Amino acid sequence: xxxxxxxxxxxxxxRTVWALGFVSLFMDLSSELxxxxxxxFLVTTMGMSVAALGVLEGAAEAxxxxxxxxxxxxxDWLGRRKGLLLLGYGLAALTKPLFPLATTPAWVVSARLLxxxxxxxxxxxxxxxxxxxxxxxxxGACFGLRQSMDTVGAFLGPALAIVLMFWFxxxxxxxxxxxxxxxxxxxxxxxxxxxxxxHAPARRAFRSPLHWRALREFPSGYWLIVGVGATFTLAxxxxxFLVLRAQQTGLDIAWIPGVMVVMSLAYSLxxxxxxxxxxxxxxxxxxxxxxxxxxxxxxxxxxxxxxxSVFAGVAVWGLHMGFTQGIIAAMVSETAPPALRGTAxxxxxxxxxxxxxxxxxxxxxxxxxxxxxxxxxxxAALVVVxxxxxxxxxxxxxxxx
Numbered sequence: 001x002x003x004x005x006x007x008x009x010x011x012x013x014x015r016t017v018w019a020l021g022f023v024s025l026f027m028d029l030s031s032e033l034x035x036x037x038x039x040x041f042l043v044t045t046m047g048m049s050v051a052a053l054g055v056l057e058g059a060a061e062a063x064x065x066x067x068x069x070x071x072x073x074x075x076d077w078l079g080r081r082k083g084l085l086l087l088g089y090g091l092a093a094l095t096k097p098l099f100p101l102a103t104t105p106a107w108v109v110s111a112r113l114l115x116x117x118x119x120x121x122x123x124x125x126x127x128x129x130x131x132x133x134x135x136x137x138x139x140g141a142c143f144g145l146r147q148s149m150d151t152v153g154a155f156l157g158p159a160l161a162i163v164l165m166f167w168f169x170x171x172x173x174x175x176x177x178x179x180x181x182x183x184x185x186x187x188x189x190x191x192x193x194x195x196x197x198x199h200a201p202a203r204r205a206f207r208s209p210l211h212w213r214a215l216r217e218f219p220s221g222y223w224l225i226v227g228v229g230a231t232f233t234l235a236x237x238x239x240x241f242l243v244l245r246a247q248q249t250g251l252d253i254a255w256i257p258g259v260m261v262v263m264s265l266a267y268s269l270x271x272x273x274x275x276x277x278x279x280x281x282x283x284x285x286x287x288x289x290x291x292x293x294x295x296x297x298x299x300x301x302x303x304x305x306x307x308x309s310v311f312a313g314v315a316v317w318g319l320h321m322g323f324t325q326g327i328i329a330a331m332v333s334e335t336a337p338p339a340l341r342g343t344a345x346x347x348x349x350x351x352x353x354x355x356x357x358x359x360x361x362x363x364x365x366x367x368x369x370x371x372x373x374x375x376x377x378x379x380a381a382l383v384v385v386x387x388x389x390x391x392x393x394x395x396x397x398x399x400x401x
Contacts, residue, residue, distance in 0.1 A: 014133045017142045019193035020126060021149030023186045027089060028153030029160070030183040031115070032264065034099050034176060036158035036257035037165075038108070039240040040247065041172050046105045050244060054364015056109055057238035060116045062357035064349075067120025072346025075125035076339065081132070085190050088122025091115075093183035100176035124345035129196055131333035131341050137279065140330045144275015147326040151268035151318075153182075158260035165254040221394035222335040222344060228389045229328050230351040232291065235382035237356075237363035237375075239263065242301070242314050245372050249307045262311055263318035270322025275330070283327050284390050290323030291387045295380045302376030313376075335394060 042048040042056075071088070075081045091114065098111035127143075134142035157179075164175040239260065246259045278286050293316055300313030329345075336344030366375040 011135050011138050013138065013142055013145055014135075016133045016193075016195055017130055017146060019189060019195075020130060021146045022193070023085075023089065023189045024126075024146060024150035025153035025156075026182040026186040026189065027092060028150050029157040030096060030153075030179040030181075030186070031092070032154040032157030032260055033161045033179045033257075034096070034157075035239070036161045036243065036260040037172050037175065038099070038112070039243045040253060040256055042105060042108060043244065044253075045172065046108070048105050049364075049368065051364040051368040053240060053244075054238070054360045054362075054367065056112065057240045058357040058360025058364075060112045061238060061360065062353040063113055064116040064119040064123065064353070066350050066353040067117055068124035068349035068353075069346035071121045072124030072128065072342035072344070072349075075128055075342040080196065081125040081129040081342070082190065082194055082196055084125040085122050085129075085194065086187065088118045088120070088125075089183075089186055089190060091118030091121065093118075093180075093187055096180045096183050097177070099179070100173045120349075124342050124349060127329055127333070127345045128342040129194075130329075131338075132196065138276075139333065140275045140278040140283070140326065141272070142275075143326040143330045143333075144272040144278070147275070147322075147329075148268050148272035151264045151271060151322070155261055155264035155268055158257035158264065161257035162254060162261070165257070170253055217337055217340060218344065218347075219335060222332070224389070224393050225328070225331045225335055226348050226351050228287075228386050228393055229332075229348055230355045231389060232324070232328075232383070232386035233352040234355040234359050235379055235386060236294065237360045237379065239317075240360075241363055241367065241372075241375065242317065244367075245301055245376075246307070246310050246314070248372060249305070249310055251307055259311070259314050263314045263321075266315045266318030267321045270319050271326050274323050275326045278327050278330065282395055283331055284393050284395060286323055287327050287331075287390050287393075288387055290320045290327070291383050291390065293317075293320035293323060295383050295387075298376040298380035298383070302373045302380065331393065 039053060042053055043050065048056075071084055075084050078084075095111045095115040095118065098114075099108065102108045102111065130142055130146055131139065160178065161175055164178055165172075168174045242263065243256055243259050246256060247253075251258075274286060297313045297316040297320055300309055300316060304310055304313060332344055332348050333341055363375050363379070366378055
């Protein structure tokens with residue numbers, strides 16, 4: 001029920017946002033069960049180098065982000081988001097059996113890239129749909145809730161992987177089969193739980209978001225957010241490197257997924273409260289705090305040598321995600337024209353995708369050439385650029401309780 005009072009604390013989060021949260025929870029449970037084991041599977045079992053893994057992870061995440069540049073405008077043109085959600089989540093679900101069936105690194109690479117194509121197809125329309133249905137007074141809370149539920153799944157996936165690795169005596173292929181069921185549960189939730197009938201944007205003529213006329217419709221504040229997001233992504237790299245760093249401490253292979261458990265727990269516990277807080281405070285300050293947390297995480301991971309120091313760094317890494325991802329999404333939605341939100345998220349993710357590819361490839365090269373410590377310390381140095389830029393980002397109208 002929606003209250004007539006402007007107080008953000010008395011406005012209910014829409015049912016569709018909750019449904020999308022549970023969809024994200026089950027799909028991330030599936031994906032992170034795989035992702036928690038994949039770096040070890042590729043490097044230890046299949047003999048892939050860390051540099052090659054960095055390129056793969058960068059290409060995988062970049063693929064997801066770049067595909068959004070097409071799915072976002074397409075959802076604007078269609079005036080509907082749900083069909084693209086089904087296509088994207090459906091493709092990701094269909095790739096899950098390919099991982100345990102893989103016999104060569106090329107097979108795993110193909111499955112990983114197809115999975116990320118699915119993520120790219122669904123990502124911008126999903127974020128745009130959250131923006132469509134979220135009351136402006138609680139938009140930060142809505143993005144924070146969906147992100148928090150997403151990371152609950154990211155916590156449960158690796159936790160389940162730990163249990164299953166002990167149960168099946170470190171047989172990774174058997175454990176990977178358990179990722180299939182939650183992926184298809186997510187599909188059912190989209191079909192029966194997501195309703196956009198009362199919130200669909202007006203259908204527009206489709207055109208490339210890279211066409212100069214389309215780009216002119218975005219205000220300068222939006223482009224500042226793109227700059228902040230892209231340079232911030234350049235300072236970050238795939239969580240696969242967190243897994244490899246934990247392995248260097250001598251951690252038993254069955255406990256390796258614990259890295260993603262700790263990171264996701266910190267992420268999930270912080271994302272929603274930070275989203276709620278961002279509706280009342282200047283989002284730029286919270287975003288800057290999240291960047292400072294990333295610097296701290298990189299220093300812990302780069303300079304620490306013990307299991308405890310690495311897990312402390314992983315926890316702070318998760319906190320930085322909770323402080324930044326939902327806030328950046330809310331800032332993109334606020335600075336973009338409502339009828340072009342899908343396109344806005346697409347363009348934003350194109351820029352971030354190119355930076356992600358470069359970041360993970362660079363991290364892999366630094367790791368092989370100079371070691372893990374240099375990799376994380378270089379990441380900490382790069383955060384300074386978006387930290388300085390975020391002060392120039394536009395300030396939102398703050399809601400008061």
